[in-house]
Amino acid sequence: MRIEQIYTGCLAQGAYYVESEGEVAIIDPLRETQQYIDKAKSRNAKIKYIFETHFHADFVSGHIDLAKKTGATIVFGPGASTEYDIHEAEDNEEFKLGNITIKVLHTPGHTLESSTYLLLDENGKEHAIFSGDTLFLGDVGRPDLAIKSDLTKEDLAGMLYDSLRKKVMTLPDDVIVYPAHGAGSACGKNLSKETVGILGDQKQTNYALRGNMTKEEFVKEVLYGIAPPPQYFAKNAMMNKMGYEDFEVILNQGNTPLSPEEFEIIANQKGALVLDVRTQEDFAKGHIPNSIFIGLNGGFAPWVGALITDLKQPILLVTPEGREEETVTRLSRVGYDNTLGYLKNGIDAWNDSGKDVETINSISAAKFAEIYTKDIPDVLDVRKDGEYKSEHLVGHNVVHFPLDFINDNMHAIDSHDTYYIHCAGGYRSMIAASILKARGFNNLVDVAGGFGAIKKTDLPLSDFVCPSTL
Numbered sequence: 001m002r003i004e005q006i007y008t009g010c011l012a013q014g015a016y017y018v019e020s021e022g023e024v025a026i027i028d029p030l031r032e033t034q035q036y037i038d039k040a041k042s043r044n045a046k047i048k049y050i051f052e053t054h055f056h057a058d059f060v061s062g063h064i065d066l067a068k069k070t071g072a073t074i075v076f077g078p079g080a081s082t083e084y085d086i087h088e089a090e091d092n093e094e095f096k097l098g099n100i101t102i103k104v105l106h107t108p109g110h111t112l113e114s115s116t117y118l119l120l121d122e123n124g125k126e127h128a129i130f131s132g133d134t135l136f137l138g139d140v141g142r143p144d145l146a147i148k149s150d151l152t153k154e155d156l157a158g159m160l161y162d163s164l165r166k167k168v169m170t171l172p173d174d175v176i177v178y179p180a181h182g183a184g185s186a187c188g189k190n191l192s193k194e195t196v197g198i199l200g201d202q203k204q205t206n207y208a209l210r211g212n213m214t215k216e217e218f219v220k221e222v223l224y225g226i227a228p229p230p231q232y233f234a235k236n237a238m239m240n241k242m243g244y245e246d247f248e249v250i251l252n253q254g255n256t257p258l259s260p261e262e263f264e265i266i267a268n269q270k271g272a273l274v275l276d277v278r279t280q281e282d283f284a285k286g287h288i289p290n291s292i293f294i295g296l297n298g299g300f301a302p303w304v305g306a307l308i309t310d311l312k313q314p315i316l317l318v319t320p321e322g323r324e325e326e327t328v329t330r331l332s333r334v335g336y337d338n339t340l341g342y343l344k345n346g347i348d349a350w351n352d353s354g355k356d357v358e359t360i361n362s363i364s365a366a367k368f369a370e371i372y373t374k375d376i377p378d379v380l381d382v383r384k385d386g387e388y389k390s391e392h393l394v395g396h397n398v399v400h401f402p403l404d405f406i407n408d409n410m411h412a413i414d415s416h417d418t419y420y421i422h423c424a425g426g427y428r429s430m431i432a433a434s435i436l437k438a439r440g441f442n443n444l445v446d447v448a449g450g451f452g453a454i455k456k457t458d459l460p461l462s463d464f465v466c467p468s469t470l
Contacts, residue, residue: 001100001121002043003128005178006035007195010301011059011333012184014195016130018119020098025049026072027117027130028180029062031247031333036062037069047072049095051102053132053180054114055080055240057145057233058187059301060335063240065247077115078106083242089115100127105167107134109160110141110187116168118175128176129199134160135168136179137192140208142226145233157219169209173200186233186302189225227385227404232305236335239311245337254317254328254339260353263316263343272314272340275304277327278347279320280430284362284446286347288318288355293434296323296330298427305334306404307435317342318350360433362446365453368420372459380413380421382406382432383451387424392451394460403428406435418443425450 004017008030016027017039024040024047040047047070050063054077064084067074074086075095081088089095091106101120108114110133117130133141143156176198183193190207203209208222258266266272274291276283277300283293294303296319308315315338319327324342331339343349351357363371371377372395380401381388388400401409403423413419419441423429426448433444447454455461 001098001127003119003178004039005195006030007182008333009184010299010330012182012191013059014178014180014182016178018097018100018102019043019045020100020122022046023048023098025051025095025097025102026066027051027178028053028056028132029066031060031062031065032329033062033066033069033247036066046070048097049102050074051117051130052076052080052240053117053130053134054111055237056180057229057237058181058185058305059333060236060239060244062247064243068246075104077104077113079108080113081241094120105129107131107160107163107167109143109156109158109163110134111146112156112159114141114163116163118171126172126175128178129168129171130178130180131168132180133187134163135177135202135206136181136185136188137177137194137197137202138206139188139190139192140164140206140222141187142189142229143222144226145229145237153223154219157222158215160222161215161218164209168199169203171199173198173203175199177202184299186227186230189227230302230306230404231309232311232334235311236305239335244335247332250332250337250339251325251328254315254331254341255325256341257324257344258316258341259344260350260355263341263350264355266314266340267316270314270340272316273308274316274318276318276434277320277323278318280426280446281362281448282347283430283434284360286351286357286359287434288343288347288350289358290438291318291434292438293430295427295430296320296327301330301334303403303428303431304331304336307407307431308336309407311335312338315339318347319343321346358437360430360437360444360446362430362448365447365449365457368422368445368447368454369457369459371420378417378419380419380432381451382421382423382428387451389465391455391464392462393454394462401432403432406432410436410439413441415439415441416443418445420445420447422447422454423450425452 002019089104103118121127144153382403
């Protein structure tokens, strides 16, 4: 028996390769499926099953493409309905893989079809669970993504309570837990940085698995403090349910080099968004007018999903050299399949062609402190609500302007005023500055290093509040 976790940090997502006696199951695969095919081929094994723990909301799964290429059967839990062929499993149904068995445990709560897959070893012993978004390390899946007119988030939370206690917590303590996500995922609120654990440890340390916890307490605690889901979640879930374009088609279209002239023509004719994925420092020094910055070196895919509201939006790319294919791939993982190409030779080619370039003024925290002390300028703090509440710059001119909701709150600021923008470290503030600049806010100053750097100055700060108490 062989189990491999294939973890993708930018999505905080774990896919799994399970092999026994030359037969393979892939659990929750990513959009780019060739990696699984190559791995099986290198071991003279055949992919037999593709198990989906649920309809994922935070990424587009590769299950459909993988099934087309390998002939493997796609398995979902009870209640799953799709526009393509699947095997809708029954609760407790078993699937043979070589000389091991994978058993379906229907665990609704995160979504209605959510299922945990129990692996029984060669001797029939409970060895591991692939828990999807039902159970994380340190947390459980959010129960507010599959709400229907006759079903509330409280109803789903109650289902999750029952699923955990009747299906998961009854398993032996030595069962290995392989979750779908780790820290950084928006599918939960308190996920561990660890990506593999032991069920017995979770029974002792996971707040949601307290033995004396009532259902009412569970519902209240699980729902407390959950931020609204990113807008792309529902759209990704629908793609996973209804189907999507082949990944290779998306990659071939997006991974097309364009001259500055071709780039500009497509941008104008197609109404394409110019997405610059270089570093914030490079973007500040020079970028194409009206382009938006979301850097590859930060939380790229989740921020794209949160801020670009139309999955079908035509996109043109400005990338670091050699990272063009990576960018198209990472966009497709969250459903942005309409990338039309990238600027060949990057911003240097744009400069050499004599086309207009714009900049964003970025200053050090020390310089900002000097200005703030003298003039008390308007400040936009674009961090999340919990970050701002825990500690922030004090002043009547400091506005909490979270990046997550920038498209909704832009009317609250004046395009004629000058704003100094900061986040925690500089990544999100440059995203905010790029969006504001593209919308006609031209008097913007980015504070490099963000709040982390500001804290090292003598500027007045609010009293620190531990985030766990917020």
